[in-house]
Amino acid sequence: MRWTCPKCGKKINVSDERLIAIDGLIVCPNCGLQAQQPLPKSSRETTPRQHPMKSSQQTPQHSTAPRQEVPPQTKPRPKKKAKKKKKQSDGISSWGCLLRSVIITLVLFAAYVFFGLLLDAMQ
Numbered sequence: 078m079r080w081t082c083p084k085c086g087k088k089i090n091v092s093d094e095r096l097i098a099i100d101g102l103i104v105c106p107n108c109g110l111q112a113q114q115p116l117p118k119s120s121r122e123t124t125p126r127q128h129p130m131k132s133s134q135q136t137p138q139h140s141t142a143p144r145q146e147v148p149p150q151t152k153p154r155p156k157k158k159a160k161k162k163k164k165q166s167d168g169i170s171s172w173g174c175l176l177r178s179v180i181i182t183l184v185l186f187a188a189y190v191f192f193g194l195l196l197d198a199m200q
Contacts (some may be wrong), residue, residue, distance in 0.1 A: 078090070078091050078092070078093065078096060078114075078117075079091075080103055080112075080114065082105040082107065082108060082110055082112075083110070083112070084105065084108050084110045085105060085107045085108040085110070086105070087105055087107040087108070089103070089106075091114075093102060093117045096116060096117065097116060097117070100115050100116075101113055101114045101115060102114075161175070168197060
């Protein structure tokens with residue numbers, strides 16, 4: 078059977094015996110996608126479905142071909158937002174800022190009173 082990975086397009090040849098041995102689960106060696114394929118009809122009718130390692134009569138078979146490691150899929154990390162730079166202060170502490178605000182308020186109040194008395198005197 079010729080299988081094409083739907084994610085990356087890699088073409089893989091898988092025999093019916095191998096498809097039965099891996100229980101229909103094909104892993105793409107290129108991108109790591111796992112896909113379940115239906116087993117061939119002949120294998121469903123003639124052979125009972127057993128896990129190969131559970132049978133006491135069978136021994137695991139190791140292939141001499143080098144194994145291709147499939148890298149684990151990782152989720153892309155979200156980009157970190159750039160931190161806003163703090164405005165540079167003009168060198169006045171919080172007490173100095175409060176004192177300056179009080180002085181400005183008193184000067185404006187004094188001007189209001191002075192001009193109010195001036196206007197009353199003119200009438």
